Amino acid sequence: MKTNISLVQQILQKDKGGKIVLLMLFFVVVFVAISNLLIPKDSFFYISTYTVTLLGKYLAFALLALALDLVWGFIGILSLGHGAFFALGGYSMGMYLMRQIGDRGVYGNAELPDFMVFMNLKELPWFWCGFDNFFFAAFMIAFVPALLAFIFGWLAFRSRVTGVYLSIITQALTYALMLAFFRNDMGFGGNNGLTDFKDILGFDLQSDGTRISLLVLSFLALLGGYIVSKYIINSRLGRVCIAIRDTESRVRFLGYKVEQYKLFIFVVSAILAGIAGALYVPQVGIINPSVFSPMFSIELVIWVAIGGRGTLYGAIIGAFIVNYASTYFTSALPEVWLYALGGLFVIVTLFLPKGAVGFIKKLNLKKYTEVSNASS
Amino acid sequence: MLLLEHDNTDNIGELKKGNRILYLDDVTVSFDGFKALNSLSLTIEYEELRCIIGANGAGKSTMMDVITGKTRPDTGNVVFGQAVDLLKMDEPAIAQIGIGRKFQKPTVFEGHSVFENLELAMKGDKRFFKTLFACMSGEQRDKIEEAMVLIGLKDFYKKEASILSHGQKQWLEIGMLLMQDPKVLLVDEPVAGMTPGEVEKTGQILTDLSKNHSVVVVEHDMEFIRSIAKKVTVLHEGSVLAEGSIKNIQENEKVRKVYLGE
Numbered sequence A: 001m002k003t004n005i006s007l008v009q010q011i012l013q014k015d016k017g018g019k020i021v022l023l024m025l026f027f028v029v030v031f032v033a034i035s036n037l038l039i040p041k042d043s044f045f046y047i048s049t050y051t052v053t054l055l056g057k058y059l060a061f062a063l064l065a066l067a068l069d070l071v072w073g074f075i076g077i078l079s080l081g082h083g084a085f086f087a088l089g090g091y092s093m094g095m096y097l098m099r100q101i102g103d104r105g106v107y108g109n110a111e112l113p114d115f116m117v118f119m120n121l122k123e124l125p126w127f128w129c130g131f132d133n134f135f136f137a138a139f140m141i142a143f144v145p146a147l148l149a150f151i152f153g154w155l156a157f158r159s160r161v162t163g164v165y166l167s168i169i170t171q172a173l174t175y176a177l178m179l180a181f182f183r184n185d186m187g188f189g190g191n192n193g194l195t196d197f198k199d200i201l202g203f204d205l206q207s208d209g210t211r212i213s214l215l216v217l218s219f220l221a222l223l224g225g226y227i228v229s230k231y232i233i234n235s236r237l238g239r240v241c242i243a244i245r246d247t248e249s250r251v252r253f254l255g256y257k258v259e260q261y262k263l264f265i266f267v268v269s270a271i272l273a274g275i276a277g278a279l280y281v282p283q284v285g286i287i288n289p290s291v292f293s294p295m296f297s298i299e300l301v302i303w304v305a306i307g308g309r310g311t312l313y314g315a316i317i318g319a320f321i322v323n324y325a326s327t328y329f330t331s332a333l334p335e336v337w338l339y340a341l342g343g344l345f346v347i348v349t350l351f352l353p354k355g356a357v358g359f360i361k362k363l364n365l366k367k368y369t370e371v372s373n374a375s376s
Numbered sequence B: 001m002l003l004l005e006h007d008n009t010d011n012i013g014e015l016k017k018g019n020r021i022l023y024l025d026d027v028t029v030s031f032d033g034f035k036a037l038n039s040l041s042l043t044i045e046y047e048e049l050r051c052i053i054g055a056n057g058a059g060k061s062t063m064m065d066v067i068t069g070k071t072r073p074d075t076g077n078v079v080f081g082q083a084v085d086l087l088k089m090d091e092p093a094i095a096q097i098g099i100g101r102k103f104q105k106p107t108v109f110e111g112h113s114v115f116e117n118l119e120l121a122m123k124g125d126k127r128f129f130k131t132l133f134a135c136m137s138g139e140q141r142d143k144i145e146e147a148m149v150l151i152g153l154k155d156f157y158k159k160e161a162s163i164l165s166h167g168q169k170q171w172l173e174i175g176m177l178l179m180q181d182p183k184v185l186l187v188d189e190p191v192a193g194m195t196p197g198e199v200e201k202t203g204q205i206l207t208d209l210s211k212n213h214s215v216v217v218v219e220h221d222m223e224f225i226r227s228i229a230k231k232v233t234v235l236h237e238g239s240v241l242a243e244g245s246i247k248n249i250q251e252n253e254k255v256r257k258v259y260l261g262e
Helices: A003-010 A016-037 A050-074 A082-104 A113-116 A135-159 A165-180 A208-234 A236-246 A248-253 A260-282 A294-307 A311-334 A335-350 A355-375 B008-012 B060-066 B091-097 B113-123 B128-132 B138-150 B166-179 B196-209 B222-228 B246-251 B253-260
Strands: B020-029 B034-045 B048-053 B075-080 B099-102 B184-188 B216-218 B233-236 B239-244
Touching: A003 A208, A003 B233, A016 A050, A016 A208, A016 A311, A016 B099, A050 A082, A050 A208, A050 A236, A050 A260, A050 A294, A050 B253, A082 A135, A082 A260, A082 A294, A135 A165, A135 A260, A165 A294, A165 B216, A208 A236, A208 A260, A208 A311, A208 B246, A236 A248, A236 A260, A236 B113, A236 B128, A248 A260, A248 B184, A260 A311, A260 B048, A260 B128, A294 A355, A311 A335, A311 A355, B020 B060, B020 B216, B034 B060, B034 B216, B048 B060, B048 B075, B048 B222, B060 B091, B060 B099, B060 B216, B091 B099, B099 B166, B113 B138, B113 B166, B138 B166, B138 B196, B166 B184, B196 B216, B196 B222, B233 B246, B233 B253, B239 B246, B239 B253, B246 B253
Parallel strands: B048 B216, B048 B233, B099 B184, B184 B216
Antiparallel strands: B020 B034, B020 B075, B233 B239
């Protein structure tokens, strides 16, 4: 255990920003958990379960943004279809949760989920087999996105598809999946998706305890994802990746098989995105094909751009800023939100090319130079 | 197709001064009918410093491309050492077996420090799962130090490559080549855009290198070639026009005709 801690310390050694962001999140999560569970409901300091769920959702999105920053910020693959991996992880979790409903659905059918009864299916499709088992589902949460990323990446990287072309193909990938999942006969609930979940591992999904546990789990997943990503970036492999991002052909001439590196990072990122999706679904209570929509994946790129690409913690900050703003605006001024998001993206691209993180760094630098100027 | 085969290192043969290390036999490359290389034949020996000159379009860069596996010739053979068929290998495999190339434009990894640039270029197992858990041994560290001394960038080892001057970037590139422990170094226009002082230093570095490697330099700058060259090959319209010592070349009538229009 002690060596584990020192390993983590070593990984985060020079990462001041990451430590600050993660520590802040840690305190927020602890604070929210305590205020929700231990403080009486009529107290001023009580935090509603709605807020808990919202925070959990942000954490899942932050993990997704982290996954995207890993491929975009460090090896230069701008994926405009990362929502697909998130959705696949989410659907895997959703299928498990559907099986947990049992005979408590509207039709009371213990064998089939409601939407299948509604569509006159006689028996469970083969790909639903095994999802009764949580461990099988947990495996599929990582495996399905990883498999898709592997096949897609293997084909794309081997043919040396890069840059804009690759981005467009990833976009097409998620769009194709969206259309497929919209079809009722796919067996994933069509445009309604999967919803009406009751419990997870026997715990009631609506109870405060479960919500808090999911919140804490989301935080731990984000922390774990961050440390894994950071470890990769700090290794020699990470340095090769950054070199690929900057000058791909040169790396090839040094004898590195660039495809392998891209594929590795792409698959790791897809797994992280899948886990994020799996944490998102039980907290939000629904998964439907809209998550596959290209719009969502593009928004995701905006989160990372706003936070600051290529820093990992910047992606987390970006996910929080944009999603908090989204929550606020969509209730306060719903018609303004999309314009605000677009405007924010334009402003960041024009004035803050390194995102919020770059802006903070610049402020610090200014302060530093002002101090040193004043002293000299 | 044996594209990925690079285990035939036994076929290189004995590496000693004077032995053949690179052999191009009757190589032809054409682009849309234009013959960039026209049955070019050329032999490079081990521990030799060879300069290759030629006008624009003489086929210098295409020759480099063929040797490094970037371009496939229409006909001909390219043999490394005694019997390694380079035409059966892909770019990474050719780099692995011991042919390093320095590009015309210095392309170092701008986001990385000098030390990291050299680390990435170091010979070793370059499969991704090995690099994920790679640790640097003392021996490797020494090798990097050694290269930094040779290229004169020891004081810059922590500095990002993006802040280096043009000449320093060229030297860093040469250092990166060196880290791959190549048998042959292909150096494309090393002194283009350098100050006289930098040119002199580059000549020194290349001469030092030719004591343990074969160095092939492609260059326009006659002054520079005169200062370093022992043997010069002149390319013209995709094949060898003349070969010999710098003195012979300068007196060669065919060369004078092509170059000076006499």
